[in-house]
Amino acid sequence: MDHILSGIKPTGQLTLGNYIGAIRNFVKVQKEGDTFLFVADLHALTLPIEPETLKNNSRDLVAFYLAAGLDPKTATIFLQSDVPDHSELAIILQNYLYMGELSRMTQFKDKSSKMKEEAIGLGLFAYPVLMAADIVIYDSKRIPVGEDQVQHVELARDLVKRFNNRYGDILIMPKAEMVKVGARIMSLSDPTKKMSKSDPKGDIYLKDDIKVIRKKIMSAVTDMLAKVHYDPVNQPGISNLMTILSSLTGKSFDEIEKEFDGKGYGDFKRAVADVVCEEISKLQARYNEIINSGLVDEVLAEGAKKASVIASATLKRVQKAIGLYHK
Ligand code: AQP
Numbered sequence: 001m002d003h004i005l006s007g008i009k010p011t012g013q014l015t016l017g018n019y020i021g022a023i024r025n026f027v028k029v030q031k032e033g034d035t036f037l038f039v040a041d042l043h044a045l046t047l048p049i050e051p052e053t054l055k056n057n058s059r060d061l062v063a064f065y066l067a068a069g070l071d072p073k074t075a076t077i078f079l080q081s082d083v084p085d086h087s088e089l090a091i092i093l094q095n096y097l098y099m100g101e102l103s104r105m106t107q108f109k110d111k112s113s114k115m116k117e118e119a120i121g122l123g124l125f126a127y128p129v130l131m132a133a134d135i136v137i138y139d140s141k142r143i144p145v146g147e148d149q150v151q152h153v154e155l156a157r158d159l160v161k162r163f164n165n166r167y168g169d170i171l172i173m174p175k176a177e178m179v180k181v182g183a184r185i186m187s188l189s190d191p192t193k194k195m196s197k198s199d200p201k202g203d204i205y206l207k208d209d210i211k212v213i214r215k216k217i218m219s220a221v222t223d224m225l226a227k228v229h230y231d232p233v234n235q236p237g238i239s240n241l242m243t244i245l246s247s248l249t250g251k252s253f254d255e256i257e258k259e260f261d262g263k264g265y266g267d268f269k270r271a272v273a274d275v276v277c278e279e280i281s282k283l284q285a286r287y288n289e290i291i292n293s294g295l296v297d298e299v300l301a302e303g304a305k306k307a308s309v310i311a312s313a314t315l316k317r318v319q320k321a322i323g324l325y326h327k
Pocket residue numbers: 007008009010011012015017018020021022144145146147148149182183184185186194195196197198199
């Protein structure tokens with residue numbers, strides 16, 4: 001059975017983008033292989049975050065994983081920091097990725113461009129090294145991610161090639177996979193930008209009040225063309241709403257265009273809001289049952305145990321291959 005791995009950073013409130021581009025896909029793929037889903041709490045430290053916020057976001061993330069339908073009997077759910085082997089492997093792997101390639105990463109360029117140079121942490125720069133360790137430590141072949149993370153998986157592939165060329169077939173080659181529709185949900189207030197946890201403008205949060213979600217969708221930026229048509233270049237706002245509707249209902253863009261032919265944007269937005277609000281209401285109801293039930297702690301304790309078995313075996317294999325004494 002292939003190993004499948006993914007994670008989410010507990011940097012902020014989960015967005016509809018994280019849900020459509022990542023979490024719903026995790027639920028779908030969990031039965032297709034041995035699935036490892038982690039809370040990337042060490043990655044969350046790459047930008048300043050308060051200790052209480054980090055803790056609460058991490059719990060929330062697990063509760064939403066479970067609320068969305070991830071089954072801890074099928075998928076191994078754990079905190080990255082509960083398996084220290086990730087960090088040890090990253091220390092080794094950092095020697096097989098280079099400054100030039102790390103500085104070309106879009107996420108690093110985007111995030112660091114908003115900071116003063118003296119405030120850019122080494123962790124932000126080296127983020128893809130730890131991510132490569134997260135991936136290879138579980139012998140992961142399939143990496144379900146949103147579009148923005150594909151570049152980091154490609155870098156992990158380069159690393160595996162480089163490492164195996166030197167030491168033999170030690171690491172498994174991973175491959176990114178994305179949902180067909182919804183791998184990049186855009187901001188509702190600026191549909192040329194990705195909906196992102198750390199950039200609250202135009203986000204729909206999974207914890208938002210349902211009335212607020214409806215209001216955000218009804219005031220989403222559209223255009224003057226008055227036609228529900230999929231054209232991300234000329235109608236980015238409408239195309240983004242169509243993407244959201246299509247991914248949650250399974251309707252194709254053609255079907256949506258036909259359904260709203262001759263109707264106004266108000267009707268279209270109301271239909272999108274109905275679908276999104278219904279989906280998130282159900283999710284919130286399950287989240288509310290889980291968050292204070294003790295289930296989160298149980299799942300994390302069990303998950304860390306299971307994950308550690310595989311992680312320590314891979315770490316040993318790597319240590320032995322590179323000549324660390326007595327491993
Ligand atoms: N807008 C999005 N549309 C589709 N997928 C998305 N993802 C994120 N935003 C969208 C996917 O969600 C997973 C978890 O993301 P992450 O926590 O690793 O961080 P990210 O990719 O940088 O996402 P954010 O929400 O923008 O987080 P911050 O603001 O903390 O950097 C990934 O699979 C991602 O592709």
